[in-house]
Amino acid sequence: MELYTFFRSSTSYRVRIALAYKGLAYDPRFVSLPKMEHKRDDYLAVNPQGLVPALVDGGHVLSQSLAIIEYLDEVYPAPPLLPEDPFDRAYVRSLSQIVGCEIHPLNNVRVLKYLQGRWSFSDADRDEWYRHWIAEGLASLERSLLREQRHGAFCLGEEVTMADVCLVPQIFNARRFDCPLEDYPTVMRIFERCMTLDAFTAPRPNSQPDAV
Amino acid sequence: MELYTFFRSSTSYRVRIALAYKGLAYDPRFVSLPKMEHKRDDYLAVNPQGLVPALVDGGHVLSQSLAIIEYLDEVYPAPPLLPEDPFDRAYVRSLSQIVGCEIHPLNNVRVLKYLQGRWSFSDADRDEWYRHWIAEGLASLERSLLREQRHGAFCLGEEVTMADVCLVPQIFNARRFDCPLEDYPTVMRIFERCMTLDAFTAPRPNSQPDAV
Numbered sequence: 001m002e003l004y005t006f007f008r009s010s011t012s013y014r015v016r017i018a019l020a021y022k023g024l025a026y027d028p029r030f031v032s033l034p035k036m037e038h039k040r041d042d043y044l045a046v047n048p049q050g051l052v053p054a055l056v057d058g059g060h061v062l063s064q065s066l067a068i069i070e071y072l073d074e075v076y077p078a079p080p081l082l083p084e085d086p087f088d089r090a091y092v093r094s095l096s097q098i099v100g101c102e103i104h105p106l107n108n109v110r111v112l113k114y115l116q117g118r119w120s121f122s123d124a125d126r127d128e129w130y131r132h133w134i135a136e137g138l139a140s141l142e143r144s145l146l147r148e149q150r151h152g153a154f155c156l157g158e159e160v161t162m163a164d165v166c167l168v169p170q171i172f173n174a175r176r177f178d179c180p181l182e183d184y185p186t187v188m189r190i191f192e193r194c195m196t197l198d199a200f201t202a203p204r205p206n207s208q209p210d211a212v
Numbered sequence: 213m214e215l216y217t218f219f220r221s222s223t224s225y226r227v228r229i230a231l232a233y234k235g236l237a238y239d240p241r242f243v244s245l246p247k248m249e250h251k252r253d254d255y256l257a258v259n260p261q262g263l264v265p266a267l268v269d270g271g272h273v274l275s276q277s278l279a280i281i282e283y284l285d286e287v288y289p290a291p292p293l294l295p296e297d298p299f300d301r302a303y304v305r306s307l308s309q310i311v312g313c314e315i316h317p318l319n320n321v322r323v324l325k326y327l328q329g330r331w332s333f334s335d336a337d338r339d340e341w342y343r344h345w346i347a348e349g350l351a352s353l354e355r356s357l358l359r360e361q362r363h364g365a366f367c368l369g370e371e372v373t374m375a376d377v378c379l380v381p382q383i384f385n386a387r388r389f390d391c392p393l394e395d396y397p398t399v400m401r402i403f404e405r406c407m408t409l410d411a412f413t414a415p416r417p418n419s420q421p422d423a424v
Contacts, residue, residue, distance in 0.1 A: 048355040049310065060299045064313065067305035074298045086286045087272045093279035097312075098261065101276065105317035114344070119331075132326070143260040144275075 001026040002056040004046060006033050007208035008176075010104060010169035011065040012053040016203030017165045018069045022076050026055075030210040033109050066100050069162055081162045088156060095144060095155050095163035099170045103137030107173065127177055134170075134179045141167070142184040151186060153193045160194070168194050172205060213238040214268040216258060218245050219420035220388075222316060222381035223277040224265040228415030229377045230281045234288050238267075242422035245321050278312050281374055293374045300368060307356060307367050307375035311382045315349030319385065339389055346382075346391045353379070354396040363398060365405045372406070380406050384417060 003019065003026045005012040019026055031037045031052050038050050047054040047063050055062045057075075062068045073081045082089050105111070107130050115121040115129060145151050155163035171191045174181060181188055194200045205211060215231070215238045217224040231238055243249045243264050250262050259266040259275050267274045269287075274280045285293045294301050317323070319342050327333040327341060357363050367375035383403045386393060393400055406412045417423060 044355075048359045049306075049314075049352050051314075058299070060302075062299075062302045062306065064306040064309040066313070067302050067309055070305055071298055071302040074301065086283055087270070087274075089286065090272075090274045090279050090283040093282055094261075094274065094276040097276040097279055100309075101278070101313055101317050102261075102263075105313050106323065110348075111318065118344075119337075125331075132330075136322075140261045143256075147260045 002029055003027070004029045004031050004043070004052050004054040004056075005208070005210075006031050006038075006052050007205045007211040009033060009052050010173050011051075013169035013172065013203060013205060014065045014165050015053045015055060015068050015072075016208075017168065017200055018072050018081060018162075020203050021079065021081065021160060021165070021199035022072060024072070024076060028209065032210070066096060066162075066166075069165060073162070079160075081160065081165060083156060083159070083161065091148065091150065092156055092161045092163045095141065096166045098137060098141050098144065099166040102140065103133055103170055104173075106133040130177045131179045134174045134177070135183075137170075138174070138179075138181070138184045138187055142187050145186045145190075151190065154190055160197070160199070164190060164194050164200075167191060168200050214241055215239070216241045216243050216255070216264050216266040216268075217420070217422075218243050218250075218264050219417045219423040221245060221264050222385050223263075225381040225384065225415060225417060226277045226377050227265045227267060227280050227284075228420075229380065229412055230284050230293060230374075232415050233293065233372060233377070233409075233411035234284060234291065236284070236288060240421065244422070278308060278374075278378075281377060285374070291372075293372065293377060295368060295371070295373065303360065303362065304368055304373045304375045307353065308378045310349060310353050310356065311378040314352065315345055315382055316385075318345040342389045343391045346386045346389070347395075349382075350386070350391075350393070350396045350399055354399050357398045357402075363402065366402055372409070372411070376402060376406050376412075379403060380412050 005028055031043055037043055038052055044050055046061055049063050053065055055068050062071055069081060082092055112126055116126055150156055152158045154160050168191055215227060217240055243255055249255055250264055256262055258273055261275050265277055267280050274283055281293060294304055324338055328338055362368055364370045366372050380403055
């Protein structure tokens with residue numbers, strides 16, 4: 001397997017966690033977002049979406065981190081990242097999508113660049129934008145966890161799922177932008193628990209060979 | 213089944229298509245986004261995320277449209293909205309997520325309201341923002357389809373999948389904001405084909421009882 005990855009990309013980090021959790025080895029291919037390598041022709045020839053991560057397995061190129069994680073769970077099912085019960089699966093996917101569809105898309109690099117380039121956002125404006133969506137999204141995640149009361153050590157009971165795989169990189173992003181996190185104690189307890197596991201710590205951004 | 217829906221919500225429309233395609237009946241519960249009914253306590257008691265759609269089935273409340281569609285496909289598998297082969301499934305999910313994670317999150321109502329309320333975007337600014345992300349996202353979708361050359365009448369061959377279920381409502385949104393669409397002939401050919409099917413036309417926004 002080959003993984004096109006950038007150390008600070010939280011969607012790349014999600015896939016690195018999933019691979020580590022399942023004990024799957026891969027050859028990394030580093031794609032620097034600051035250097036715009038994801039928009040170069042040689043990378044667009046790999047992934048026409050021009051985004052990281054991309055995973056190459058069995059001669060196929062897979063894109064979009066949540067799609068990649070679902071694929072890994074189907075083809076390399078042990079240990080699972082989705083539970084068996086359909087309602088549980090829907091719950092885990094919904095929590096994952098709070099991060100994947102409600103927080104991260106608003107805060108990724110291309111959006112921040114557009115706000116600053118086209119709309120003249122200052123660095124302070126950009127940071128306020130960033131923290132706004134972090135606060136909205138993490139509040140929603142915290143409310144959902146508290147309402148359902150199905151969390152244990154992790155988002156769903158005592159086993160790691162895709163929801164945890166999405167939660168952890170989002171907290172790394174939040175900390176990078178100095179977002180206050182004290183209003184999300186349930187989320188943060190799960191984060192701290194995840195960070196006791198090698199599958200989450202080994203692939204963390206600053207431990208990556210391309211970290212600068 | 214009960215579906216909490218708003219006629220113009222493209223994520224609600226996705227789920228309405230999936231239900232129609234599978235021939236599943238439901239009782240609609242209308243939640244007006246302009247009236248902010250999705251933020252009222254009675255709705256937050258249903259879905260703490262404060263978003264439509266939400267589906268109630270078997271006593272469980274399901275949220276996030278892509279999670280709901282995956283659930284429907286697992287529990288009501290015929291006709292399927294995901295293919296069988298893991299690579300095909302990953303491809304369909306990736307195309308779905310171009311819409312679900314790259315286009316729609318940037319253009320939904322709460323983002324537009326925040327741009328206008330906090331950042332003083334004029335209506336013209338808002339529309340430029342909207343069209344920018346439509347253009348970026350549909351270009352990515354068009355490139356992906358052309359690169360893979362796996363489309364037929366639909367995004368993947370000759371059968372409807374979740375990717376088509378996501379594509380169609382996004383085009384409705386694009387048209388509502390007068391986005392130019394001539395650069396995406398493959399996407400638009402698939403859209404037109406979908407709109408020959410009852411499962412796509414019956415649940416369209418303007419045919420809904422809550423359309424105003």
